Amino acid sequence: MTDGPSCSIAVVGGGPAGLMAAEVLxxxxxDVTVYDRMPTLARKLLMAGRGGLNLTHSEDFARLAARYGDREKFLRLALExxxxAAARAWCKGLGQPTFVGSSGRVFPKSMKASPLLRAWLGRLAQAGVIFRTRQRWLGWDDAGRLTFDTPEGETAITADAVILALGGASWPRLGSTGDWVPLLGAAGVGIAPLVPANCGFIVEWTEEFARRFQGQPLKRIALSFADRSVRGEAxxxxxxxxxxxVYALSGALRDAIAAGAPAELxxxxxxxxxxxxxxARLAKPRGKQSLSTFLRKVASLSPVEIGLLHESAHAQLAxxxxxxxxxxxxxxxxRLMAPAPIETAISTAGGVAWDAVDEHLMLHARPGAFVAGEMLDWEAPTxxxxxxxxxxxxxxxGRGAxxxxARR
Structure with a gap:
């Protein structure tokens, strides 16, 4: 093992949380150095921005904070x-003014993540932030140094403080693998198991239905589970x-299945x-029309919707x-059998327990080490x-560090 350069503050993870911490610092x-395991930074952000980067939401603060459910009390200081408003101003300061969509969601006018990220990395570089890519974090050595697996071999660096922003475990090909869990666990940090959030679910379709209708949308529908109902598409x-x-109900559905039984949506x-x-529409004479034709005409059902009825009622439908x-x-x-695999989820729940950090997100078990982003135990809707x-x-x-x- 060789000693790498000494730095004041290390940020491990080059996604949005890590880069924002680096900016504050x-x-x-x-002196800030950002370490990331991938060849380039913020890959998940770029992927999320392909369909229009949803930066934040325009609803009032109390309603926005409530979207985080029982984690609101822990996240409130961060959101304050x-x-x-600060997110929109920050985006505008990078040359990417925002607008509010019809649903209240906020997007950069460019509708892309790439120009925002380029401007952000440029500003960070001008501020003196150093970027080290292809650096996979391995934890701490016996001397308290941060260790990394690099193309040149295993390296250790000293830092006065560290921000850990390694993400959850969804989209692992973009860098969020969750392999930090045993590293922090070994350091005595309490961690809730990582589980999929904003995810799809497994349904045991018949072979014929899956063959005919995979990839088909269900539009302008409403989904209900327990006491919640959501309109949208699937x-x-x-x-x-x-x-x-489906994502809007995924947390409740996932937890119901985890309790021991399939959930009925x-x-x-x-x-x-x-x-x-x-x-009344269905009471009209069908005549010589097939049932599928009749349902298409009087109820405006699409082929996939009619197929869904057959999946549920089988021969009884007619x-x-x-x-x-x-x-x-x-x-x-x-009947939902299980959540889809965590690597296909949009985000993850679980992570570093809130009683393992102080109000400024410093680990009790490792003073000087702070945690940000999806590593923490929270989830939210899209x-x-x-x-x-x-x-x-x-x-x-970043402010906590x-x-x-300063106290030291």
Missing amino acids: AASGA TFPP LVTARGLEGGA SVDLRPDVSLADLA QMNPMALAGLIKAVPL GGYLLQACLATGALA LQWL
């Missing part, structure tokens, strides 16, 4: 440190169901049509009376809340 005049996959409406294929109205058929269309039961919390916790961890160093 560099603005104070600190770097609220949505996508049939070869192994199950995914999409925005109810799909309303026609949420804008009442049960009585739909039954014998249903109008009211029973309308009831099925309004509440198709889907809609800008994920990136908002990553940026906010990065800013809070500066305060800790």
Whole structure:
């Protein structure tokens, strides 16, 4: 093992949380080096920005904070440190003004992550931040130095403080592998198991349905589970169901399955049509039309929606009376067997327990080491809340490190 260069503050992880911590630190005049295992930085951010980078949300602060559920109380200081208004101002300062979409979500006008990231990395470099890529963090050695696996071999560096922002375990090919869990566990840090969040679910489709309809969307539907109902869209996959409406319920569905049984999701294929109205339409004479043609014409059902009815009712579908058929269309039961694999999820829940860090996100078991981003035990729906919390916790961890160093 060789000794690498000494630095004041090391940021391990070059995603949004780590880069925001680096920005806060560099603005104070600190010497900052960012280490990342991948050849380039913020790959997950770039992937997320391919369809339009959802930076944050425009709703009032109280409503936004409530989106984090029972983790709101832990995240509140971070969100107050770097609220949505600060995120928009920061983005504008990088030459990327924002706009509010029809759903209240906030996007850069360019609708891309790449120009924002280029400007951000450029500003950090001008502030003196050093970037070290292809550096896989291995933990601490017996002397308290940070160790890395690098192309040149194993290297150790000393740092006055460290920000850990290594992400969760979704999209591992982009760098978030979750392999930090045993490293922190060995250091005595409490960690909740990483589980998929904003994820799809496994449904045991028949072979025929999966073959015919994988990749087909279910549009303008409503999904219900327990006491929650969400309108939106979903996508049939070869192994199950995914999409925005599914993601909105994924935490409750995942937890119900983890409790020991498959969860039953109810799909309303026609949420804008009442049960009585739909039954009246279905009571019209069918004549010589096939059932599929009849359902397509009187209920405006697509082939995949009709296929979904057959999946649920099988041979009984043709014998249903109008009211029973309308009831099925309004509440198709889907038995969800398990969440889709964590590597396919948009984000992860679980991570460093909140009682393992102080209010400024410093690890009790490792003074001078701070945690930010998806490494912490929180989850949020899509809609800008994920990136908002990553940026906010990065800013809070950076300020926490500066305060800790000042006290020393």
